Amino acid sequence: MAVKEFALPDLGEGLTESELVSWHVAVGDTVHLNQIIAEVETAKALVELPAPYAGTVSRLYVEPGVTVAVGEPLLAFEVEGAAGAEPAAPAAAPSEESLSEESPSSDAAVREPVLVGYGARPDAKGRPARRARPGLASQPAASGVAAPVVAAPAQPAAPASDTVVHERPRATPPVRKLARERGIDLASVTGTGDRGLVTRADLDAYATPPAPVQQGTEAAPAELRIPIKGVRKATAEAMVRSAFGAPQATVFLTVDITPTSELIERLRARPDLADARPGLLAVVAKALCLAARRTPEVNSKWDEAAQEIVQTRAINLGIAAATPRGLLVPVIRDADGHSLAELSGAIRELAVTARSGKTQPAALSGGTITITNVGVFGVDAGTPILTPGEAAILAVGAVRRQPWEHRGEIALRDVLTLALTFDHRIVDGEQGSRFLADIGRILADPASVLTLA
CATH class of the missing domain: 3.30.559.10 (Chloramphenicol acetyltransferase-like domain)
Incomplete structure (x- = not known):
């Protein structure tokens, strides 16, 4: 059993990054080749990402709402076969373009195709340091996709006594998407769902200004700030x-x-x-x-x-x-x-x-x-x-x-x-x-x- 990472593909048209909108899989799910595993938003469109491997999802590196650079890992799979086994090409990948690199662990210099956008870009001097994702495991990525990435159990770090831990607000991907469209910061919304989950009703209540009170209370915000990103940017x-x-x-x-x-x-x-x-x-x-x-x-x-x-x-x-x-x-x-x-x-x-x-x-x-x-x-x-x-x-x-x-x-x-x-x-x-x-x-x-x- 080997572990393979799946990086954000090069979606073409000069796009260098995308925002993860939603996962269609979870850790432990068994997926088949070309099954839709995630949806990302580029500066032009929403794009569904197919699985490049058949196997079991072992780790999710990114949460919905996070912007990821091309070549940065999104998730990892446990797949059958040797570490240097050749992956099957997903349907969405360009069939006419492929690159090869030697596996450093192979005595016979076995070559493995690296599809455009999957894994590190061949002209890159090094991948940018991965930003920490609250609630998700974060570990250094492998230097090349030919070498396996061994998944280690996530060890929760005990914060120092003077460290303040800011947790990401809990919400489902559709609610996060709706919040982005309305320009609402989820951190400012009080969740009424299970264990503080922010629901659509919470967004509706937050977006509706309170009725004025005769005695006078804190006034509703005088302005609404909407992030410029994706298509609008x-x-x-x-x-x-x-x-x-x-x-x-x-x-x-x-x-x-x-x-x-x-x-x-x-x-x-x-x-x-x-x-x-x-x-x-x-x-x-x-x-x-x-x-x-x-x-x-x-x-x-x-x-x-x-x-x-x-x-x-x-x-x-x-x-x-x-x-x-x-x-x-x-x-x-x-x-x-x-x-x-x-x-x-x-x-x-x-x-x-x-x-x-x-x-x-x-x-x-x-x-x-x-x-x-x-x-x-x-x-x-x-x-x-x-x-x-x-x-x-x-x-x-x-x-x-x-x-x-x-x-x-x-x-x-x-x-x-x-x-x-x-x-x-x-x-x-x-x-x-x-x-x-x-x-x-x-x-x-x-x-x-x-x-x-």
Whole structure:
């Protein structure tokens, strides 16, 4: 029987750390290969981690709520076989990438593959010292994954008489997650559950300010501090980088889209499109793809190092999605090759996945142009900030039924405002205006797409 450590994997996209959200296993549990053992939150998404070994969980090094660096151990397994036995590759690991290192204990210089992100990084000079985790065993990690890590029984240390021991508040992973979302410090909440366990009801009671008392008591806090981390931290950094890294300009267009509204009603009544149910966002996405053929500059990026504008043939369309964890922009790849029904299905799927927190990091990169639908919040227009690295972003406002000039008379029509922000280094005012006008013309008269080159 050998002991193997499982380190936080390299989840890709330049991510260097993740926060442990919850364990799906406990010490003593028997797990099988690729069984989901934990869920972590990166700066982009919630990711489920599969087990790289079949065996028994012997130790958990990290508690939920703790941020862990890539390559830092999360837990240890007791597995059958010799210490140098080759581990099976988990399904989530990149199959095309592997590294090898010699086992110092092998006379025959047996090599064992080390998957990317599992164990110490091959270019690392040494792993940072592991921070002590209250309530969990902490011991030095092995220098390489080829050498076994022997699990020793945890020995509780007797604190000196003048030492104050601060215990981590007891709470289940869902309650810890809820506390993070609400910006509540669990240490300030009195737990009413078994042995002081903090419950959801305790969070609700803590978040509800007490009713004022005539005699006057201690006032409720005048401010609430919310930690900036995960997706919100990544979004904040990206927006600052975008706003101060590229000269941005915005143009607006208000258009009568009644013909598009009527088209959507006809399409939704067709039996062959009953599952797709195309909506306005899908039609706008299709119009954007068609208009980008006439103005390819909007589907470009600025290469600062080479001092070049790089135009991309494929349109990888980002759809901004508001989620409980913050703003995400999952990407529909090769959107210009999708039919209207396919775009509708892809938009619906990525929205559901994003709101459930299951969007994978790879699905949040590689976009070339973005749509943000502010109309779902009842907003008419805005000046969106570019997604870093992209040349344009289109904001879609709310559809208003209002008086409008139509065929020389005033009539009630469906009116929509569009706003296009663009990188003025790549797209000039004429190009941006032409692109936006093309989208508006398609929405005002869907049949006009037949005239597009």
